[in-house]
Amino acid sequence: xxxxxxxxxxxxxxxxxxxxxxxxxxxxxxxxxxxxxxxxxxxxxxxxxxxxxxxxxxxxxxxxxxxxxxxxxxxxxxxxxxxxxxxxxxxxxxxxxxxxxxxxxxxxxxxxxxxxxxxxxxxxxxxxxxxxxxxxxxxxxxxxxxxxxxxxxxxxxxxxxxxxxxxxxxxxxxxxxxxxxxxxxxxxxxxxxxxxxxxxxxxxxxxxxxxxxxxxxxxxxxxxxxxxxxxxxxxxxxxxxxxxxxxxxxxxxxxxxxxxxxxxxxxxxxxxxxxxxxxxxxxxxxxxx
Amino acid sequence: xxxxxxxxxxxxxxxxxxxxxxxxxxxxxxxxxxxxxxxxxxxxxxxxxxxxxxxxxxxxxxxxxxxxxxxxxxxxxxxxxxxxxxxxxxxxxxxxxxxxxxxxxxxxxxxxxxxxxxxxxxxxxxxxxxxxxxxxxxxxxxxxxxxxxxxxxxxxxxxxxxxxxxxxxxxxxxxxxxxxxxxxxxxxxxxxxxxxxxxxxxxxxxxxxxxxxxxxxxxxxxxxxxxxxxxxxxxxxxxxxxxxxxxxxxxxxxxxxxxxxxxxxxxxxxxxxxxxxxxxxxxxxxxxxxxxxxxxxxxxxxxxxxxxxxxxxxx
Numbered sequence: 001x002x003x004x005x006x007x008x009x010x011x012x013x014x015x016x017x018x019x020x021x022x023x024x025x026x027x028x029x030x031x032x033x034x035x036x037x038x039x040x041x042x043x044x045x046x047x048x049x050x051x052x053x054x055x056x057x058x059x060x061x062x063x064x065x066x067x068x069x070x071x072x073x074x075x076x077x078x079x080x081x082x083x084x085x086x087x088x089x090x091x092x093x094x095x096x097x098x099x100x101x102x103x104x105x106x107x108x109x110x111x112x113x114x115x116x117x118x119x120x121x122x123x124x125x126x127x128x129x130x131x132x133x134x135x136x137x138x139x140x141x142x143x144x145x146x147x148x149x150x151x152x153x154x155x156x157x158x159x160x161x162x163x164x165x166x167x168x169x170x171x172x173x174x175x176x177x178x179x180x181x182x183x184x185x186x187x188x189x190x191x192x193x194x195x196x197x198x199x200x201x202x203x204x205x206x207x208x209x210x211x212x213x214x215x216x217x218x219x220x221x222x223x224x225x226x227x228x229x230x231x232x233x234x235x236x237x238x239x240x241x242x243x244x245x246x247x248x249x250x251x252x253x254x255x256x257x258x259x260x261x262x263x264x265x266x267x268x269x270x271x272x273x274x275x276x277x278x279x280x281x282x283x284x285x286x287x288x289x
Numbered sequence: 290x291x292x293x294x295x296x297x298x299x300x301x302x303x304x305x306x307x308x309x310x311x312x313x314x315x316x317x318x319x320x321x322x323x324x325x326x327x328x329x330x331x332x333x334x335x336x337x338x339x340x341x342x343x344x345x346x347x348x349x350x351x352x353x354x355x356x357x358x359x360x361x362x363x364x365x366x367x368x369x370x371x372x373x374x375x376x377x378x379x380x381x382x383x384x385x386x387x388x389x390x391x392x393x394x395x396x397x398x399x400x401x402x403x404x405x406x407x408x409x410x411x412x413x414x415x416x417x418x419x420x421x422x423x424x425x426x427x428x429x430x431x432x433x434x435x436x437x438x439x440x441x442x443x444x445x446x447x448x449x450x451x452x453x454x455x456x457x458x459x460x461x462x463x464x465x466x467x468x469x470x471x472x473x474x475x476x477x478x479x480x481x482x483x484x485x486x487x488x489x490x491x492x493x494x495x496x497x498x499x500x501x502x503x504x505x506x507x508x509x510x511x512x513x514x515x516x517x518x519x520x521x522x523x524x525x526x527x528x529x530x531x532x533x534x535x536x537x538x539x540x541x542x543x544x545x546x547x548x549x550x551x552x553x554x555x556x557x558x559x560x561x562x563x564x565x566x567x568x569x570x571x572x573x574x575x576x577x578x579x580x581x582x583x584x585x586x587x588x589x590x591x592x593x594x595x596x597x598x599x600x601x602x603x604x
Contacts, residue, residue: 038416039418041475105323135341225538276413
């Protein structure tokens with residue numbers, strides 16, 4: 001009896017602790033701290049980018065005389081506005097190619113049986129999980145052989161390798177959620193198989209397609225390894241690479257570097273704020289299958 | 290059968306060139322829709338992957354290249370900096386795994402408690418921000434914050450009184466490693482939190498109702514309903530986080546460049562150093578083959594898991 005009471009007592013104490021842990025105050029405190037941890041580095045970059053050169057060296061918290069001078073040093077004096085343009089071109093082209101190739105492929109995996117279909121699907125998954133760092137050395141050689149070093153094409157091709165398997169997988173998972181009865185109905189009504197895909201099934205999967213597009217754009221925008229390997233030339237390098245190049249300077253202009261960093265974060269941040277639901281769907285769409 | 294109704298030369302989609310093309314497309318729908326992707330993957334993936342294997346068999350030290358299959362692989366195991374890189378990679382990847390999945394779990398549980406949709410979306414959006422930051426920007430940001438002279442971390446610690454003089458975080462081995470793990474986690478926490486939150490939200494409400502009927506306390510419910518149901522998401526979040534941290538290049542490279550003295554040189558940086566900077570691509574490829582093999586063994590576990598669940602859903 002006494003033993004049971006004791007464990008009971010211990011249990012009740014634990015339950016009381018748990019009630020505190022679960023209370024709204026603690027929940028919001030946790031989330032507040034998490035947001036603080038995530039946002040502080042970004043805010044710090046923004047503040048740094050608004051300081052004068054002296055302000056950066058003086059180590060003040062806030063920019064005493066806020067100025068956009070650092071932005072003009074990074075974007076105009078260094079010419080990094082071209083890197084921004086390159087980034088937009090590379091990310092858009094990569095996203096377009098990947099979505100056009102990957103969406104029908106995902107559809108086929110969700111609908112049709114064919115010889116070795118599971119093996120081909122596993123191959124696609126493995127391509128996705130293959131470490132890109134492993135391909136960098138041969139890729140560098142191939143790119144130089146074909147004269148694609150320091151070109152945007154070289155970066156776009158790398159992005160196709162990186163994101164096509166992911167998109168095939170995600171799109172397949174979205175297509176699977178749509179009943180095949182829909183295709184069959186379209187076929188009965190006289191659609192060809194392509195028409196059934198394009199005019200009947202595709203419109204239904206549009207939210208998934210949007211999620212895939214947004215995800216691919218963000219991934220291509222933030223890619224560093226291949227972009228850095230292929231190009232460090234102003235004609236073709238992307239803005240994340242350009243920002244990194246500040247690190248090699250003798251006396252790093254931290255203000256200008258922060259400005260370049262802010263410029264490369266802004267598009268991603270806007271996409272996240274505008275399309276957060278789609279991103280959540282896209283990120284978790286990879287596991288619903 | 291169907292073709293007979295239309296006569297010999299006219300298929301179900303009409304005659305002429307367009308009709309014949311659309312007939313052919315209809316008969317070869319899989320090839321038409323899937324073929325281009327597979328050809329693309331063949332060119333951009335299989336070609337370099339086969340080349341990787343081939344390069345790893347070449348001796349490319351010094352000038353020219355000669356075929357010496359065992360040369361690079363033997364060299365790997367006698368190179369002390371290789372084992373240093375292995376050790377760093379393990380510390381880095383497991384450090385990031387523990388921090389990002391641990392913090393991700395706490396955040397996911399907290400987010401799941403927020404009932405107001407708008408509030409939860411607001412929190413989620415803010416937390417997703419660090420995920421969207423380009424990886425090299427993550428690196429330079431943390432490099433700047435932990436700068437030995439001008440960094441804000443030093444500034445804060447000096448003001449609070451925890452430090453009496455500036456500390457060189459990134460040129461001290463142990464703190465440099467801690468900083469890159471933290472930077473890596475900063476960028477990976479959102480993914481872990483989102484995946485775990487999705488797992489939490491997929492737990493059927495009936496399970497909670499049943500627990501309530503049985504008179505279970507909230508702690509018991511958490512232990513016996515929430516945690517067991519969360520296991521698959523936990524597995525996915527952990528495996529993906531670890532696998533991607535194991536191969537991480539951009540964050541450690543742009544934060545410390547592998548320094549001080551190789552203390553934060555991960556395998557990816559090691560491969561990059563030999564393959565791209567020293568142009569000893571034979572050796573770099575051999576190291577890459579080893580890294581790829583390790584990852585693919587782990588990936589096989591993940592693929593197996595996906596295929597298992599695939600059948601559940603398709604049937």
